[in-house]
């Protein structure tokens with residue numbers, strides 16, 4: 001399973017950042033749409049207001065939207081409790097709708113109509129209580145705006161018609177809020193499933209690339225790592241070396257101290273080696289008591305030094321306190337990537353070096369044949 005497969009698999013889960021961006025842009029689109037509507041209604045003569053009134057409304061709308069978009073696009077709100085800022089943005093928009101509706105002569109409702117798509121959008125983010133509160137606030141605001149219009153400018157339509165429109169607005173807003181709560185519940189359960197899927201994918205990936213006993217990378221993954229290192233070296237980015245490591249006479253440990261002790265030694269070796277590696281080096285278990293080190297930015301001499309240091313420090317460890325062997329030695333074969341060769345060729349040279357270390361008496365490091 002290569003990295004392309006994992007990238008594709010990861011796309012099955014939805015990133016919170018992507019969702020937030022989409023949500024933020026949708027709210028900004030509502031603001032833009034409202035601004036265009038205000039301009040159209042004003043040009044049409046339906047909005048009984050002077051240029052200053054309209055400019056102030058549009059200016060305030062622009063400021064709110066730009067600040068909102070900046071916060072969302074930069075990801076500044078990602079760690080906030082309500083990262084989408086749906087409540088303040090929706091309140092700002094409702095006020096803008098009311099300010100536009102106030103000087104309208106007829107069809108006041110047309111300036112309020114965008115409240116419904118707005119409510120639907122924020123229902124992806126807000127719970128039932130917030131949605132109902134928003135719907136009630138818009139309804140009360142609408143009623144107050146009507147009263148103000150009646151007191152200061154008089155109503156062009158009959159009061160009963162205006163009240164009927166307000167009533168319809170309130171009923172539809174409440175029913176949208178109730179429906180929206182259902183949408184929100186669905187979104188929440190999807191978010192939980194999304195997280196569970198992301199966790200499961202991570203676990204599957206771990207299982208696919210790691211060795212069960214030691215937790216080190218497995219053969220399949222280290223071969224991918226090697227191909228990647230080869231590509232970097234071929235592009236002259238940096239050289240790399242490999243080191244095959246094989247614990248000596250491991251069969252005897254199993255035979256004399258039991259399989260559990262054998263397993264313990266393998267795990268201890270993994271821990272010991274990881275503790276002694278540089279960050280950026282790779283260690284994998286190829287199977288049995290065979291391991292491989294991949295050492296980026298190391299030439300042959302450097303790799304030999306690493307292997308020799310490991311050989312010495314490992315040979316100094318004893319397992320006697322746990323009724324294990326007094327010491328376990330290792331043999332190693334190092335080889336450095338020569339450029340334009342295959343990974344198999346490189347591993348072949350390291351393997352031959354390891355063979356020479358074994359046949360030469362074990363507990364030693366040999367370098368690739370020249």
Ligand SMILES: Nc1nc2c(ncn2[C@@H]2O[C@H](COP(=O)(O)OP(=O)(O)OP(=O)(O)O)[C@@H](O)[C@H]2O)c(=O)[nH]1
Pocket residue numbers: 213246247248249250251252254258259260261262263266287288289358362
């Ligand atoms: N405890 C344990 N033993 C394992 C595991 N995998 C392989 N082995 C044992 O490792 C031993 C490897 O034996 P050999 O290949 O003969 O190698 P060796 O005894 O280390 O001899 P040299 O490599 O020649 O020094 C075998 O007895 C395997 O059963 C494992 O996961 N746990």
